[in-house]
Amino acid sequence: MSGFEHESVEIDGHSYDAQVQYDSHGGAEVLIDQNHDGTADIVGYDHDGDGYLEEVDVDRNLDGTVDVEMVDHQSDGTYEDITVDNNYDGTADAHVVNGHAEGSYGSYGNA
Numbered sequence: 001m002s003g004f005e006h007e008s009v010e011i012d013g014h015s016y017d018a019q020v021q022y023d024s025h026g027g028a029e030v031l032i033d034q035n036h037d038g039t040a041d042i043v044g045y046d047h048d049g050d051g052y053l054e055e056v057d058v059d060r061n062l063d064g065t066v067d068v069e070m071v072d073h074q075s076d077g078t079y080e081d082i083t084v085d086n087n088y089d090g091t092a093d094a095h096v097v098n099g100h101a102e103g104s105y106g107s108y109g110n111a
Helices: none
Strands: 005-011 014-022 028-032 042-046 055-058 068-071 081-084 094-097
Touching: 005 028
Parallel strands: none
Antiparallel strands: 005 014, 014 028, 028 042, 042 055, 055 068, 068 081, 081 094
16 A cells, blocks of 8 residues: 545535545545544545445544444445444444435545
8 A cells, every 4th residue: 555645535514634545456545533633533445446435434422432334335425334332332322224324424535
């Protein structure tokens, strides 16, 4: 993998400065540090290089633990598989399969 590039990433209507690292197959790993503590709070993976993140892990309360996991199996920008820990105890409280997440989590660059 080459070094990280800085790009603007839109997540649920908000723009963030992200570090994007492209791999040799055209995919990318996207890292966003929302509170500037040096730890990525949102990590996304674009496996096929289409600009849509097929997997996103989110630390909503910024404690260093993933609270939301989303998977877009069809690589179309809609997450069909979502797991959420709403009370931040480390256990999934909700798991939605073949559902749809509201908002626009998961695009970067020109997608």
